[in-house]
Amino acid sequence: MNIRTQLDTIITQALANAGADNAPAVVKTSARPEFGDYQANGIMGAAKKLKMNPRELATKVVADLELNNEITELVESFEIAGPGFINIHLKNTWLAERIEQTLKSDNLAIAKTNKPETVVIDYSAPNLAKEMHVGHLRSTIIGDSISRVLELLGHKVIRQNHVGDWGTQFGMLLTYMSELKQESSELNSELEVQLADLEKFYQAAKIRFDEDETFAAQARENVVKLQAGDVEFLKLWQQFIDTSLNHCDEIYQILNVKLTRDDVAPESQYNDDLANVIIDLDKTGLLSENQGAQCVFLDEFKGKEDSIIPMIVQKSDGGYLYATTDLAALRYRHNQLGMTRGLYLVDARQSLHLKQVYVVGKKAGFVPESTSLEHMAFGTMMGKDGTPFKTRSGGTVKLIDLLNEAKLRAFDLVTSKNPDLDEESRRSIANTVGIGAVKYADLSKNRTSDYIFNWDTMLSFEGNTAPYLQYAYARIQSIFRKAGDINNNAEISLLEPAERLLATKLLQFSEAVEIVAKDGTPNFLCNYLFELSGNFMSFYEACPIMKADEVTKQSRLKLAKLTANTLKTGLDLLGIDVMERM
């Protein structure tokens, strides 16, 4: 159990003992160092309910706490301050002992959850018709980070990459493909060249579609053929999908994202189940026909003048929609995957759509009421001027281009800092730094609204960035290269303020991790790691290690060691690597 929860539990009990039932202690880390390490803010609220003087209540609570061994073991002193805060100062000896235990434990003393869930996490989900662009970054890396955190806490995590591999646009692409195939007799070479850049391929096909009537007609015809299961077109389609997935895999590998082919659960997978979804919806009585389309009307979704916004699940021409597929996927995830919690890392613009899917899914009994379905939304990417982000030519920026640029800029920097390193090392360091910086720039924000894309912020290597955290780690490794190993029997002492600050921060790692697991907000972990690194940097300046006497040196080495372990584990949860030197 983390310190905050531990204190909160005991003080909430003490409040109950003092007569305030159901009054949370509201323990937080202190706003300012002179207020101690933690503070309980709940006394004032509780006193109000009891119509008591808050300071009087605080006095009673503190008296109770001082008799409780469970808490006096870790607390040096309580003090009542202001209108009725209880400030809590932790014991140095207890902190030191806790550091020792954490250092010895596996997994930095992070406790596994006592109620493991089967979490299905839907993330990345690119459209395979095109190449991944910068807009796919958020879903991909936030989803990946959350899934790592949940796994660390002992949940069963099932990744689902719900890629878009079906729909009318494939008619256009396949028609263009077969055209190219006919033109170049020699081993599909022209086709392969063109498929290497899906973005250009798509644009070229689009031009043909827009300019040539016969081509367009052919394309529409071919969609029907594909959907009817035409063997030739299925083969062509498969080739296209494979190529596109290879592009994705390449990106995932560069990004150090854990998604594999096994996690791909494409839209087309649900094709055969769509008719059943309609039939089963009909059985529940939720379905009604309107202007030839099959719809679900629910009171939950009112539009203008109290008219209800329908969720259309089947078009008047018999075709199915995104909503139908999502319902099928929802049911699959419950029935086949055993989902108890579902996380959707999807653009905020789809929030109404997803809300409808969740409500209809539950009403129809596709998933039980108890299943927690959470849309972890994020906003549109905007340019500097606050309008939707576009390149000069009007397209989006390819994700691969951003990543390559990151590696390039990092390489220049590494070269200027370490001109003597061999090129291979510099390349490897540059990749770790560059990709880390891009990921951190995105992961450290918690914007559910739109956010601004900026090359320079995204590719900055100074200040609150991944390289800052990686640098702290590299510095520690450098110390250990010179200092050798730690004497395990050495005692930890926390005499300097910088030592104490670092130690306290080190013990708060699990608090950050648990927030990420609950709310899906990796930015809390980023923030924690940045503060930890900051505390370490200050400690590093204020408390020399190599020059200290042997006892102090060993104590400080242990703090450094745990800092390195925490940074490595924490960054790994973000999908960011560390390195021995940089």
Add this chain to the structure above:
RNA sequence: GCGCUGGUAGCUCAGAUGGAUAGAGUACCUGGCUACGAACCAGGGGGUCGGGGGUUCGAUUCCUCCCCAGCGCGCCA
């Protein structure tokens, strides 16, 4: 029109369940490398938290009304 997000320092952003003097980074200014690595550290200036009302001991946080921005709202995904 209805609805969902958001508006915090020049810029980019943090601020979980209402708490004490609202924080980082960047940019700007002052210092610090003969040093366990300057991708760093110590310090400075910079704010009516979009605006008005309300709830209360206390509001950036909750309620309400405006203003601004982005997005969504029956056969796209």
